[in-house]
Amino acid sequence: MKLWQADPAPALTQAFAAIAATRMAGLAICNPALQVEALPFRRTAEGHWAGLLITPWALNLLCLPGQASTWPALAAGSKHDWRFPSGDYEFIVAAEASLGLYHLCSLFSPALDFASHEQARLTALAAEQALFAAPVAVPPPAALPGRRAFLGLAG
Numbered sequence: 001m002k003l004w005q006a007d008p009a010p011a012l013t014q015a016f017a018a019i020a021a022t023r024m025a026g027l028a029i030c031n032p033a034l035q036v037e038a039l040p041f042r043r044t045a046e047g048h049w050a051g052l053l054i055t056p057w058a059l060n061l062l063c064l065p066g067q068a069s070t071w072p073a074l075a076a077g078s079k080h081d082w083r084f085p086s087g088d089y090e091f092i093v094a095a096e097a098s099l100g101l102y103h104l105c106s107l108f109s110p111a112l113d114f115a116s117h118e119q120a121r122l123t124a125l126a127a128e129q130a131l132f133a134a135p136v137a138v139p140p141p142a143a144l145p146g147r148r149a150f151l152g153l154a155g
Contacts, residue, residue: 001065002100004049008064009038015098016055029110030056034117038062039124042132044082046070050131052124054117058109059124061131063091064102076101085134 017036024030034056041051047067053060063082065071072080076095080103081088091103107127114120 001068001071003068003071004064004066007041007051008049008099009041009051011099012038012053012062015096016053018098019096020056024055024057027057029112031111031114032056034111034114034120037117037121039121039128044084050082050084052107052128054111054120054124056111058111059107059114059120059127060109061089061091061105061107061127062102063105064099074101084131086131087135089131 013036016038020030020036034054036056037054039052039054041049041062041064043066044050044063047070049062049064049066051062053062074080074093076093078093080091080093082091082103082105089105091105093101094104095101108114108120108123111120114123
């Protein structure tokens with residue numbers, strides 16, 4: 001298993017740009033307005049790397065191993081839930097020769113609805129912000145006053 005000591009975004013951009021130019025070139029699911037871009041990744045509470053990857057065919061959330069002791073030993077095609085401040089998300093285990101195993105959560109696939117790369121990038125940034133934000137606490141509904149209090153009488 002390949003462990004990532006530093007932000008894997010540059011390696012992801014390089015690997016998926018090669019995939020875009022070869023295996024995915026000319027496929028109808030590819031959006032010609034999009035390019036490959038991995039936004040800067042950040043460490044999770046478990047010590048792994050998480051971030052967003054834009055490709056002409058998808059906008060994905062990825063997790064890559066940063067620490068062997070907490071990375072699940074799963075085969076490609078398996079599923080695994082990762083916990084983020086905003087909640088739990090289901091990922092599929094994937095493998096790429098130059099990257100090793102990584103986990104993938106598809107947010108938009110195919111990515112044909114994006115009119116521009118900038119629109120896809122802004123969507124990825126918003127998704128990243130929401131992903132790492134703590135859930136908003138909903139305050140309990142205020143107790144409704146009783147009929148006596150409503151009428152100004154002692155309760």
